[in-house]
Amino acid sequence: MQNLILLKEIVEQRIRMRASRGGDEGQTVFEYLGIIVIIVLIIGAIVGTGLADNIANAISTALENITSQG
Secondary structure (H helix, E strand, O other), X not given: XXXXXXXXXXXXXXXXXXXXXXXXXXXXXXXXHHHHHHHHHHHHHXXXXXXXXXXXXXXXXXHHHHHHHO
16 A cells, blocks of 8 residues: 555656646646546555455466476
8 A cells, every 4th residue: 555655646746746837737637636546446456355466376376387497
């Protein structure tokens, strides 16, 4: 969850920087925030369902297979 908080802070900082330079404003800021919310929900669902462990195990198994063949 620390990574999610860090990601959110980074995106929000980038949004503030663009807004202060007179760049993206209004609707675009809300679009960025919407994307952040969607990403956080997806990552939360993956972690909450235990799918993250399955993905990590599959990656570990694939790496073991690759290194044991060489």
